[in-house]
Amino acid sequence: MKWIDHESYIEIYPPKEFNFEECLIFLGRSNQEVLHQIKEGSLYKLIKVNESLILCKIGSINHSIKVEFPISSPSIDSRKKVAEYIWEWFDLDQELGGFYQLAGQDKVLKTLAHKYYGLRILCIPDLFEALVWAIIGQQINLTFAYTLKKRFVEQYGESLTFEGETFWLFPSFEKIASINADDLRKLQFTNRKAEYIIDIAKAMINGGLTKELLLQKNDYQQIQKSLMMIRGIGAWTADYVMMKCLHQASAFPIADVGLHNALKNLLGLKEKPTIEEIEEYAENWGGWQAYATFYLWRSLYDKKI
DNA sequence: ATCCAGGAACTGT
DNA sequence: ACAGTTCATGGA
Structure with a gap:
């Protein structure tokens, strides 16, 4: 640093x-x-x-x-x-030289890399926050996901008010480990999401789930496997967290709907691409799949057709 | 009203 | 191992 x-x-x-x-x-x-x-x-x-x-x-x-x-x-x-x-x-x-070199020769990434040069993955350094945000985002639209997050933060997070504005901190796992699923249902979390989140908070209280332990594995496959053993974390969530919290540039949430929509818009496809088609587009993204995904997500925010 | 959303667990074969 | 079903609710 x-x-x-x-x-x-x-x-x-x-x-x-x-x-x-x-x-x-x-x-x-x-x-x-x-x-x-x-x-x-x-x-x-x-x-x-x-x-x-x-x-x-x-x-x-x-x-x-x-x-x-x-x-x-x-x-x-x-x-x-x-x-x-x-x-x-x-x-x-992250040194992005390698990514830009690869992107310059890639038909999907070429334009994006130039257009958004200097953009970095905006990470979620706190593991609990990254996991909870990923779980909230499962299978619901992003607008509602933000609504749930706002309620969650304003109910259980610490805050500070300065010059009339209130600034919030994401709730700690210690706090969330002490509530029960019904508390989150009141905020319109589904029962499953409530259970996933509280179980994760409890696992973190026990010390069995920490960012350090995950990073010690230092191998993409091992980290993914450990994350997926936790109830509520499938392949998508594991890759999302590896990308946004654990700085794994090879993480690739290939099933992500946002990624699919971005490819569809960018390439002018009639339908969203299949997983097999995405694997072909991503053939040369080795080591930089997370950045490729992130730049594609970015493209969703200035291409409203 | 209808479809689907930055999925995952569960159930049956 | 694999496919189909259920969870659950708001947004567009």
Whole structure:
């Protein structure tokens, strides 16, 4: 991680292939998002480190990321943790040179890679948040998924109000492990989703499910297998979480409906492609399937036909 | 009203 | 191993 501490603010230096504005477009895709807000080109995000809530104002200057602290500057140790969070959020450990090289010769990715150059996977560094968001998104439309997430966060998350605006933190697994399925049904979660989510929270309380344990496996197949042993996590969810939380560039949620729609629009197909057809398109995406998928998702947000 | 949504578990063969 | 069914509800 490259960063410089200026006490009242910090600066983060991303790798060459980075465009903050492109990332902001993706982050602004839903007007129902509660976990960050975008105002006048700046991104506001509440982060919890060392048991304290820190409001961050994140902007871009001269190819670096500037993080200010509108309420008060945290300790040096906390500032470093904030930098680490943001580094991970924007997937800045990834060197995208290989992806762009491959994309330049790929008929599906060529245009996208050029058009959205510098876009990175916007990650969900917190494992519990990534799992819950994926489960919420299963088999329902995204608008309703955001509604459920908003209710969940506003019911069980911590918050902080500054200058009349309220900023939210995703609920902790400790909190969710202490509620029961009926509580979530009141928010219009289905019984199954409620059970999946609470079971996962309990597994995380026990310490049997952590990001560190998953990353220790350090092998795509092994991680996928461990995730899929958990009730409520199938192939799609496992790949989604590996992509958005575990930084696995080979993760490929091939059954994803958004991916199918993006390919259909982009290629002007009459029907959504089959899995076999997608495998053919993806023949040369080896090692970068997650980025290919993410750029295709991005294309859904400026191509309303 | 009808179809389907950023799926997964369950059931029967 | 594989295919069909059920879960459940809001959005377009």
